Structure formats: C-alpha cells, structure tokens
Amino acid sequence: MTTDVESLARTRLAEVAEGVAPDALDPDAEMAYEYGLTSLKKVMLVTALCAETGVDLGSFTEDDLARLNTLRDLVDVLTHHLPQGA
Amino acid sequence: MINELVEGPPKQGRLLLAGLGGTREIPLPELYRLSGHVAAYLTGLGVRAGDRIGILAANRLEWVLLDLAALRLKVQTAGLEPGKFTATPELRERYGMRLLFTDQHAEGPGIVPITDVPAPDGPEPPVPPVAYRTGDVVTVKFTSGSTGTPKGLGATAGSIDGSMAAVQQIFEHGPGDNLFVFLPLSLLQQRYWIYSALLHGHDVTLTSYVAAFPALARTRPTVVMGVPAFFDAARAEIERRAGTAGPEALDHAAREVFGDRVRYLWTGSAPADPGTLAFLTARGLPIYEGYGLNETCIVTKNHPGAHREGSVGRVLPGKEVIIDADGVINVRSDFPVDTRYTYAEPGASERIFRPGGIVRTGDLGRVDEDGFLYVLGRADDTLVLGNGRKVVVRPIEERLRDHPAIAECVVFCPGETELVAVVSPAPDGAGPGALTAHLRAVNAAADPDERVRRVIVADEPFSIGNGLLTSQYKPRRRQILDAYADRINDPKEGLHDH
Numbered sequence: 001m002t003t004d005v006e007s008l009a010r011t012r013l014a015e016v017a018e019g020v021a022p023d024a025l026d027p028d029a030e031m032a033y034e035y036g037l038t039s040l041k042k043v044m045l046v047t048a049l050c051a052e053t054g055v056d057l058g059s060f061t062e063d064d065l066a067r068l069n070t071l072r073d074l075v076d077v078l079t080h081h082l083p084q085g086a
Numbered sequence: 087m088i089n090e091l092v093e094g095p096p097k098q099g100r101l102l103l104a105g106l107g108g109t110r111e112i113p114l115p116e117l118y119r120l121s122g123h124v125a126a127y128l129t130g131l132g133v134r135a136g137d138r139i140g141i142l143a144a145n146r147l148e149w150v151l152l153d154l155a156a157l158r159l160k161v162q163t164a165g166l167e168p169g170k171f172t173a174t175p176e177l178r179e180r181y182g183m184r185l186l187f188t189d190q191h192a193e194g195p196g197i198v199p200i201t202d203v204p205a206p207d208g209p210e211p212p213v214p215p216v217a218y219r220t221g222d223v224v225t226v227k228f229t230s231g232s233t234g235t236p237k238g239l240g241a242t243a244g245s246i247d248g249s250m251a252a253v254q255q256i257f258e259h260g261p262g263d264n265l266f267v268f269l270p271l272s273l274l275q276q277r278y279w280i281y282s283a284l285l286h287g288h289d290v291t292l293t294s295y296v297a298a299f300p301a302l303a304r305t306r307p308t309v310v311m312g313v314p315a316f317f318d319a320a321r322a323e324i325e326r327r328a329g330t331a332g333p334e335a336l337d338h339a340a341r342e343v344f345g346d347r348v349r350y351l352w353t354g355s356a357p358a359d360p361g362t363l364a365f366l367t368a369r370g371l372p373i374y375e376g377y378g379l380n381e382t383c384i385v386t387k388n389h390p391g392a393h394r395e396g397s398v399g400r401v402l403p404g405k406e407v408i409i410d411a412d413g414v415i416n417v418r419s420d421f422p423v424d425t426r427y428t429y430a431e432p433g434a435s436e437r438i439f440r441p442g443g444i445v446r447t448g449d450l451g452r453v454d455e456d457g458f459l460y461v462l463g464r465a466d467d468t469l470v471l472g473n474g475r476k477v478v479v480r481p482i483e484e485r486l487r488d489h490p491a492i493a494e495c496v497v498f499c500p501g502e503t504e505l506v507a508v509v510s511p512a513p514d515g516a517g518p519g520a521l522t523a524h525l526r527a528v529n530a531a532a533d534p535d536e537r538v539r540r541v542i543v544a545d546e547p548f549s550i551g552n553g554l555l556t557s558q559y560k561p562r563r564r565q566i567l568d569a570y571a572d573r574i575n576d577p578k579e580g581l582h583d584h
Contacts, residue, residue, distance in 0.1 A: 015326055033504055038315070
C-alpha cells in the first residue's frame, strides 16, 4: 500500500473506529463489521480522503464504493486514482 | 392534486440529477414533455389504463419518467426497492405487473431493461386526458412482512392528495426551494417531492444514498429529507471537520456539508437521537420529526409554526389520532391509504386495518394537551439498518428458535451494520458446532439484510427470576441488551457465520 495514502486512510478510519489506533487497524478486516463503517460513513470517509488526496470523487461509481470492503481496498483504489505527479 | 399534475406541463422548476461527481439539470417543462413520449412508448408496448407496471431500479431519470407517464395514462405503478427484490418473471406475475422495468441483469417475458425507456427530442405526442377519483389506486407500495415476504398495499389518489396538501399547508414549498431526495423512489413519499415540484414550481434534486453527501453542498438544497441514521452521520462528519474548535467552526462545517441554503431538515421513519436534533438545530439547521406508517401515510409533523421538542408534531389535517385502552396509537384518515393489503399473508390485514378507515399502528403513544403526539415505544420488532432499510426481527427470531438447543432468541442491531442474536440455551443444549450450522442454514434462506452475523449464547437461560423474561414468559429486550451489551457490541464475540 502507498505509504502516504495509507497513513491518511488509517488516520481517517481510526476516527470512525472509536478506540482503535491507526496502526492497529487490520488492512484486511471488513470495515463494516470490524470498525462499524456503515455505508453512509464509508461515503463520508471516501469523500474526505478524495478531498485530501486530490482524487476526483467522480472517478468512482456507486458499485465501486460498494466493493470497497477493506482498508487495503480503499488504499489501492485511491492510489490508482491519484492525480499524476501527486 | 394528482389531477392537476396530469392536466398539463408545469411552468417552472428543475429536476437536478446528482451523481457522485456531477449534476445534470432538466427543466420541469422538459421533464413533462419527455413523460409524454414515455406514455406513448408504454402505449406502444400494449400498456393500458388500469394495468400495472413495476419499476425495480435505483433512482434515475427513467424512474421518474415511467412514474409520470404511468400517472398520465392512469396506469398503476409498483415501486420495488432494489436490494429487497430480484427481477424475475415470477415477481412480475406475483404482483400482477404487465411489464417490469429494471436496471438488473434479468431476462424473461415482460421484463424490460429500464435503459430502453426513450427520451427523444421533438414535440410531445398527444396523451389522452385522464381523471382520478379519490378511491382510485394510483400505486402499490410495499412494506416489511412478518413472513419476510413484503406486503403490498394500494395507495389511493385521495390519500396522496390529502397528504401532499397537508404538507404544503405547513411548509409552503415554492419557487426558490430545492427539495433533496436520496432515498429510493420506490418509497412513495419520496415521489411526493417530485410531484410537489411539478405542482408548486420549485426545484427537486434526485440522487442516491451513496451520492447524497457529495451532492448536498453541490446542489445547495433548501430542504433535505432523510432517515435519522443519515443525520447522525452528518453530525459526525460536521464534528470531525470542525475538530476541537468552537461553535463557529461547527457552523462553518455544517454549511460545508449541507450547503448554505437549508431552511429545514425533514426526518422520520425511526426514532431520532435528541442529541442530533439539538446539534443540527443549533447549527441553524432546524430539523423536524414526524410520524407515519406505509399504511397511514404522514400522520403528524413538527414544522416551523408548531414544534415541540420530543414530540413528532401535531396531527395533520385529514388525520385523527386515537390512543386506545392499551395506549396504542390508532390513526383514522378522511381518505385512507387503503382498507386492506392487496398482497399479504392471511390475517395480516385484519391485524392492522380496522373499520372506519382506522389503522392500529402497534406503536405506543400519548397526545399532550396541545395536540402534539409523543411516541413512547415503537413496535419493538422492527430495526432500522444503517442503509435505511427496515428489518422485522420477529420472523428471524422464530427461525433461529426453531432448534432444540435454543429456548429463546432476541435479535439486535449494534452499530446499524449487523444483526446479532442473543439466545437463551435450552436445558439439553447442543454444542457450538451445531448452533453455528443452524445459524448458517437460517442465513442461507434469508434475504441479505436479514442475515444474523453472530449468535451470543447467554450465560444462563432467560428467566423471570433473572429479569430477562416478563411474567408472560416473553423476552425483555431492553434488559437482555443491557445484560449482554459488551458482547453484543464486540464484533469478535459469539458464534460467527463464517
């Protein structure tokens, strides 16, 4: 996983997953069940991360969002859509 | 009102179709013109007044066009919620639909891809005029059933007109307003806001649950319709953006999330967190709770002219609330939604529909001296998930209890993301392996929203003595939740279905 994006994603996800430190988040855990990430919270998380990384939210379809189940999925897809030179 | 709506094109207003990354605007007169083409298209497919078409798709332009075209032809619609239904020939036959339009990959007689619905240029073809009487059924709506199969009931023109007129009287939507709709159009009430735009000349934004937050600030609505979980999530986001800064930062973050034009927020369908209501109101975003069921439509609503904290508002014109001897809220309507279910298991209609246009809701309530309704307890077998869907837990509990090792079972929904069952073990209980196998079998036969992710086996059987059963030997949900809260909320606890 790309370090900067991962670090940012961990920080933001930890804000949702109360009581779990960023470093303690399991990249392969299902975020909905392990960290209480409802579908709405997931949209908010992705929206915030897009704003912070410069990724265009319009790059995602609703199906793309539905398929983001783990922290690793999230980091991979954000990294894929990072603006060139970022 | 429906007659007015189908009479001719509106003069102003826009439909804003908002996706994750952009917004498309369609003037309402243009929307009306397109609906005339779709009416001609339906007629060409053999659809006639009195027929029924089904729509099983996510919110999109074609949904709106099919609905308006059907209204203009006096064709009934059946709005089917994605995620709850699968487009099959059997579904089409079960609910008597001449055609079923869907965005799912499905084939079969009478199943039509919703992308086939045309939106051509050119003047509108002639559509013969129609007229609705108050008792005419306009649409079929679906509600959670105790067997897991959704019940269907008709909604009459009189009930739709009455509800929309009452809402318009208290909120006065008009030019300059932009009503924000993201819940599925399969819910009739969401379509009201499109009808309202056509009738009263305001804008309406249509988006989806997923795209709602990104679309809010971009489309700058004046009214946002949402379930409590949505506003809880908005509050959390506002607090996150503001960090530890003071009220000004919170106000700024609230404007970032909701845009800068909100005049009020609308919520209902489940109890709202009083803390969230107070938080949003303090941000200059007044939020009004209301009360109603599918079977009653909107019954009460707080609004700027009559708002009392903790209540769900005063009774709307055309409705009457009667609290019966058991403290249960009964609702009488001048124009009932319907007087029985069109599709339901035997006995279901009799349990809720009473003579004289009365619906027995099953919820407990009281009305204060000024006419404000307070809901004291919702029907306790209905949970609302984070995705806004309702799950009736009683049939799930019954299926889980159908095992010799389980004496009692209560299902909870911690964090709105998963169902967790607490079971009271039978004296000659089976081991964890058998219980896990039973859980898997129950889940395999259940809809996705109804699957139980974990089972927690209680330390000792529920009993009257330990306070976990009533004197009638019914499980006491609140006490069971309190007793096992730590394990219910810990995702690692219990027997898992995987």
